[in-house]
Amino acid sequence: KNLLNAIMTTSWCDNDIVANPIQGDHFAWILRNCLKAEGMYTSEADVKAFFGKVNDELDGAFKNGTLKKQSGTVQLFKNTGAFTGEEVKKIIGVTGASFKGAIFLDGYVPGLGEVTDEEIFDNWTSIDEAKVYAHVDYLDDYSGQIKKSEKLIPVIKILFFIYKCINVAFCLLSCGIILFEAVKFFAGLKSLKSYMEKNYKIFFSAVTALMFVGIAVCYAFSISWFSTFIFTESINMTILNFYNIALPGILFLANVFALYSLYHEIILMRGSKTHE
Structure with missing residues (x-):
């Protein structure tokens, strides 16, 4: 009771x-x-x-x-929550925000952020309890580091800007490469054997890149499905970026294989010109 x-x-x-x-x-x-x-x-x-x-x-x-059971809902697995069509739309929005965080670094703010909150500094008893329950010894009072960290904030902002530019450039380039290779593949279907003999490295690299893009979408959507209940009013990008911590790595692998495909495309083009 x-x-x-x-x-x-x-x-x-x-x-x-x-x-x-x-x-x-x-x-x-x-x-x-x-x-x-x-x-x-x-x-x-x-x-x-x-x-x-x-x-x-x-x-x-x-x-x-x-x-x-509520009717008109969608459920991924038996032991997961079910959502209505309108709620699924919200999940798609959270998924989009996940990619915005991973590519455009939305929500990445230099400084100690919420750690500087006075309420947290006044509540170290609860934080000490959390250290015991979660077995994380690295939770500590960082208030003494605030002045030191503030000196590096301008440098961190520059680094964030550089990383954002690199992310956007590589993602656009990778999408362009995958699209180009897809068009090239379908154009070569009539003589598939000849196409694969010349382009098998390019083909498998592009397919692998596309596979990682698919994994990234599935990963971000799954994370959004399980975490959307947290965002009752607005999306907290700090929390969402933390949950999607693997997303930048997955996109990086997609970029690597797309660029590897481009590398072999350039070699093939140079070889063709040499024979001419």
């Missing part, structure tokens, strides 16, 4: 879970917080076992008709 009351009046939902329903997977964090507040938190293993029990009860309620 105490745990139920703690959940229904949690500060995560402005003390009224009915008026402000839990957003998606926030429940997992709310439950941990309430277990801790009620002195019921024992270990993470027990929490997982409790989650398993709750999931089994929910599955049973759906099977016997006590609970009804």
Whole structure:
């Protein structure tokens, strides 16, 4: 009963879970917080076992008709959240923002950012607890480093600008290369064997680049699907960029293989001119 009351009046939902329903997977964090507040938190293993029990009860309620599934929703996997068409549109918007962060460095701000928040500096007890729960010893009070970091902010801004220009240039170039090779491939379908003998390195490099672009889209969309519930009012690019930490690396690999395709294209063109 105490745990139920703690959940229904949690500060995560402005003390009224009915008026402000839990957003998606926030429940997992709310439950941990309430277990801790009620002195019921024992270990993470027990929490997982409790989650398993709750999931089994929910599955049973759906099977016997006590609970009804919402119609007109899309669900990627059985154990993930379902969304309506309008909500999926929002997810697509978050996916676009993910690429904006990875390519244009949107949300990358030099300085200590939120670490300088006075509220955080006044709440180091909670941060110390987080260090224990998450097993991350690197959480620390960085307030003494603010003046030192401010001196480097102009330099960091220049580096961000340079990286952004490089990102945009390489992404445009890679898209152009992939498109060019696609047109060239379809134009050579009539004599496919001859085309592959001359262009197999170019072809497989371009296909690999396209594959990484596809992986990047799937990755960003998946991250958006699981994190969209966090962004109730607006997209927090700091959080989104953190969740999409692998996206720049995937796009980098796409660029590498696209440029490798261009390299072999240039060699092939030079060879053709030499024979002429």
